Amino acid sequence: MKVLISLLAAIGLVSPVLADEVKVAVAANFTAPMQKIAAEFEKDTGHRAVVSTGATGAFYAQIKNGAPFEVFLSADDETPAKLEAEGAGLKGSRFTYAIGKLVLWSAKAGVVDDKGAVLKKGDFAKLALANPKTAPYGAAAIELMKKQGVFDSLQAKIVQGENISQAFQFVSTGNAELGFVALSQVWQDGALKSGSAWIVPASEYTPIRQDAILLGKGAGKPAAEALLKYLKGDKALAVIKSYGYDI
Structure with a gap:
């Protein structure tokens, strides 16, 4: 044999x-x-x-x-x-x-500024993120918003995806104007693939x-x-x- x-x-x-x-x-x-x-x-x-x-x-x-x-x-x-x-x-x-790196992203150009000030302005209807109970990127997003003092004012606008892929889908289809996703979903070869984004500083959430x-x-x-x-x-x-x- x-x-x-x-x-x-x-x-x-x-x-x-x-x-x-x-x-x-x-x-x-x-x-x-x-x-x-x-x-x-x-x-x-x-x-x-x-x-x-x-x-x-x-x-x-x-x-x-x-x-x-x-x-x-x-x-x-x-x-x-x-x-x-x-x-x-x-x-x-x-x-x-x-x-991993957390990013605040919109499928449209000009919606998210490079400092994330849009969160404090709050002039949007829906903010997507992954379920913080099961998805670390969702937990990181909540941590960031609490640290910046905007969680309470934005809580009613949050829509949760089952995972980070669904959170991305909410934003990419326009069902949410912006959302917290993984940088890997919107970034390739050193550049943003589309839309506008704020790459959240690593110091703002647990690594x-x-x-x-x-x-x-x-x-x-x-x-x-x-x-x-x-x-x-x-x-x-x-x-x-x-x-x-x-x-």
Whole structure:
């Protein structure tokens, strides 16, 4: 059998390294970069990443309830640490793959100024953000507004998305004039893709350290371990940086 596989590999009918797939739970803010990374990962390793995106808090509940994910890319560092402490994540596998940035964004030019003064003016009807109970970017937005003393006056205007993707959708479709989203959703290759934005200074909210962890179901699986290694490599880091994240 080994001889047959070697012969087939020699003529290109099978890969000398058996490909595998890895089921990955990915925080919604990291959707676009992960799509690019997954494509490069498959080209370079032969392994396929099957990606599901959503809110970090929702993924935590799913993982605890036995969801088949093997790798988790969270939007914070607390959730992976909790999973590790509870035995659902492998000790020693956790690391920060990106540091997220919060941005106040409007799909229209000229709506959001580069200092965020529009928040204090309050001359808009709806302000979108992700559910702060399940999405770290939503929690960061609430923290910022409270720090700036505008939360009480804006609370009635807030519309919550289930996750950061839905918050982005509210703004991009015009259902909310502006909203707090992840910089990665509106930024690529060093520039804002459209609209107007205020990149919130990092000093205004608790750092959004985004950690990855190998889950129990991924232990000993080549594709899962390969993906975590790949995320630390130059190709993946270049993609991550291009979407505005810090490393």
